[in-house]
Amino acid sequence: MRSLASENRQLLSKIATNDGHGENTPYFDGWKAYDRDPFHLTKNPSGVIQMGLAENQLCFDLIEDWIRKNPIASICTAEGVKDFKDVAIFQDYHGFPEFRKAIAKFMSKVRGGRVTFDPDRIVMGGGATGANEIVMFCLADPGDAFLVPTPYYPAFVRDLGWRTGAQIVPVHCDSSNNFQVTKQALEAAYEKAQNDNINVKGLLITNPSNPLGTTLDRQTLKTLVNFVNDKNIHLVCDEIYAATVFDYPSYVGVTEVVEEVENCNKDLIHIVYSLSKDMGLPGFRVGIVYSYNDAVVSCGRKMSSFGLVSSQTQRLLASMLDDDVFVSNFLSESSKRLKKRYENFTKGLEEVGITCLKSNAGLFFWMNLQRLLKEQTFEGEMALWLVIINEVKLNVSPGSSFQCSEPGWFRVCFANMEEETVNVALERIRSFVGKEAKQAAVPPVAKAKRNWRNNGNLRLSFNSRRHEQEGGFMSAAHMLSPHSPMPQSPLLRART
Numbered sequence: 001m002r003s004l005a006s007e008n009r010q011l012l013s014k015i016a017t018n019d020g021h022g023e024n025t026p027y028f029d030g031w032k033a034y035d036r037d038p039f040h041l042t043k044n045p046s047g048v049i050q051m052g053l054a055e056n057q058l059c060f061d062l063i064e065d066w067i068r069k070n071p072i073a074s075i076c077t078a079e080g081v082k083d084f085k086d087v088a089i090f091q092d093y094h095g096f097p098e099f100r101k102a103i104a105k106f107m108s109k110v111r112g113g114r115v116t117f118d119p120d121r122i123v124m125g126g127g128a129t130g131a132n133e134i135v136m137f138c139l140a141d142p143g144d145a146f147l148v149p150t151p152y153y154p155a156f157v158r159d160l161g162w163r164t165g166a167q168i169v170p171v172h173c174d175s176s177n178n179f180q181v182t183k184q185a186l187e188a189a190y191e192k193a194q195n196d197n198i199n200v201k202g203l204l205i206t207n208p209s210n211p212l213g214t215t216l217d218r219q220t221l222k223t224l225v226n227f228v229n230d231k232n233i234h235l236v237c238d239e240i241y242a243a244t245v246f247d248y249p250s251y252v253g254v255t256e257v258v259e260e261v262e263n264c265n266k267d268l269i270h271i272v273y274s275l276s277k278d279m280g281l282p283g284f285r286v287g288i289v290y291s292y293n294d295a296v297v298s299c300g301r302k303m304s305s306f307g308l309v310s311s312q313t314q315r316l317l318a319s320m321l322d323d324d325v326f327v328s329n330f331l332s333e334s335s336k337r338l339k340k341r342y343e344n345f346t347k348g349l350e351e352v353g354i355t356c357l358k359s360n361a362g363l364f365f366w367m368n369l370q371r372l373l374k375e376q377t378f379e380g381e382m383a384l385w386l387v388i389i390n391e392v393k394l395n396v397s398p399g400s401s402f403q404c405s406e407p408g409w410f411r412v413c414f415a416n417m418e419e420e421t422v423n424v425a426l427e428r429i430r431s432f433v434g435k436e437a438k439q440a441a442v443p444p445v446a447k448a449k450r451n452w453r454n455n456g457n458l459r460l461s462f463n464s465r466r467h468e469q470e471g472g473f474m475s476a477a478h479m480l481s482p483h484s485p486m487p488q489s490p491l492l493r494a495r496t
C-alpha cells in the first residue's frame with residue numbers, strides 16, 4: 001500500500017511536498033509548545049512563556065492614542081468613511097504616492113535624517129518576508145546562492161529559498177570576536193561555494209542582527225560593500241530593526257556607507273524593510289524593497305502584485321508616518337522602553353550568573369548557557385532546550401536553529417510581554433539555576449545516583465525517562481509544526 005506522503009509527492013508539486021518551509025525545526029516547535037499551554041498571569045500562571053517571538057508590544061498605547069486623535073485617517077470611522085469608496089476600489093501595484101512618500105520620510109528619520117530615500121524606488125511586499133522573497137526572485141535563479149552570516153534568522157530558509165529555489169551558504173562567525181563578520185569569513189564561504197560549484201549571487205545581512213541584537217559598525221559595512229563590489233555580486237541589507245536601536249553605538253545603515261565607498265556600484269545594493277518591528281505592526285504586513293537598481297525596482301513592483309499592502313493600511317500609515325511630532329516621540333519613547341526592558345532582564349540574569357552577548361538593538365538578546373550544557377555539543381544544547389521548555393516552561397530559541405556554529409547559545413525575546421511576565425520568567429530562571437547549583441553541591445554518593453554526571457560545572461539533572469513516560473512530554477521529533485492548521489493558534493497570528 002502506498003503511503004499518503006508518497007501519494008502526495010505524485011499529486012502535488014515539489015514545493016508543496018518538500019521541507020523548504022523550515023517549520024520542522026525546534027525554532028517553530030517551541031511555538032507549538034507555547035500554543036499547547038500558553039502562559040497567562042491569572043488564567044494559566046504555570047503555562048509556557050513565549051520568549052521566541054520577536055514582537056515589539058511596548059508602545060501600543062502611543063499608536064492607539066494617535067488613532068483616537070486622528071479618526072479621519074481611518075476609513076471605518078464617521079470622519080473617514082467619505083473616502084471609503086476611493087480606498088476600497090482597485091489599486092495598482094505602485095501603491096499610493098502619499099504612502100510611498102511617508103515611508104521614504106520615515107526611513108530617513110529612522111536614520112537620523114542623514115540620508116534620503118526616493119519614494120519612486122519604494123516597492124511594496126507582504127512584510128519583510130515577502131520583500132526578501134521578491135529580491136531573491138529578482139536576483140537569483142534556482143540553485144544560485146546567497147551568503148548569509150551565522151547566526152541568522154531561521155525563517156530565511158523559507159523566505160529566501162523555499163519558492164525561489166535559491167540556497168543559503170553560511171558565513172561562519174563565532175564568539176571569539178562577538179560574532180562579527182570578517183573579510184576572512186566572507187572569503188572562506190565564497191571560496192567554499194566556488195569549490196562546491198555553487199553560483200554565489202550575493203550576500204545578505206541583517207543589520208541590526210537577528211538574533212544577536214547588535215548593529216554593524218561603519219567599517220564592517222564598508223568591508224561588506226567592498227566585498228560585493230570586488231566579486232560583482234549583490235548586497236541585500238535586511239534593515240527591519242533599523243529603529244529598534246536603544247543604545248550606543250547608534251545605527252548606521254548601508255545607505256550612508258554606499259555614498260562613502262569609492263566607485264561603489266549601486267546597482268548591487270538593495271534594502272529590505274518593514275514596519276513589523278520598528279512600529280510593532282507585524283499584522284499590517286507592510287514590507288518594503290528599496291533598490292538602487294532600476295531593473296529590480298521595475299520587476300519587483302510587478303511582482304509585488306502577489307503581496308500588496310492593503311489600501312486601507314496604506315492610507316492609515318501615510319497619515320501616521322507623516323506626523324512628525326508623533327513619529328519623533330514614538331521613536332524616542334520606543335528606544336527608552338526597550339532599553340529599560342533589556343537592562344532589567346539582563347541584570348536579572350546576571351544576578352544568577354547568566355551572561356549574554358552585549359547588545360544595543362533588536363527585540364531579543366543572545367544568552368550564553370554553555371556552562372549548563374551536559375556536553376558541549378548540539379545534542380547537549382537540544383537536551384537543555386527540552387528541559388527549559390518542558391520544566392522551566394520558557395520558549396526560548398536554541399542557537400542551532402539560527403545555524404550558530406557553537407552550541408549553548410539561545411535567543412530570548414523580551415519585548416512581547418508584560419512587565420509582570422518578565423518577573424515570572426526571571427523567577428523561573430532563578431529557581432532553575434538555583435536548583436542546579438544546589439544539586440551541584442550535594443555529597444558525592446547522592447551525586448552518583450543522578451542521571452547526569454556533574455563535572456564541576458552546573459549541570460542538568462532532569463530525569464529524561466520520567467519525561468518520556470509522562471503525558472505531554474515533548475521531544476523535538478514528536479512535535480508538530482506550529483503552523484499546522486489550528487484556527488485559534490496565536491502562532492497563526494504572529495510570525496517571527
Ligand SMILES: Cc1ncc(COP(=O)(O)O)c(C=O)c1O
Binds near residue numbers: 128274
Ligand atoms: C531579520 C528578519 N527579517 C524578516 C522578518 C520577517 O518580518 P515580517 O513580519 O515583516 O515579514 C523578520 C521577523 O522576525 C526578521 O527578524
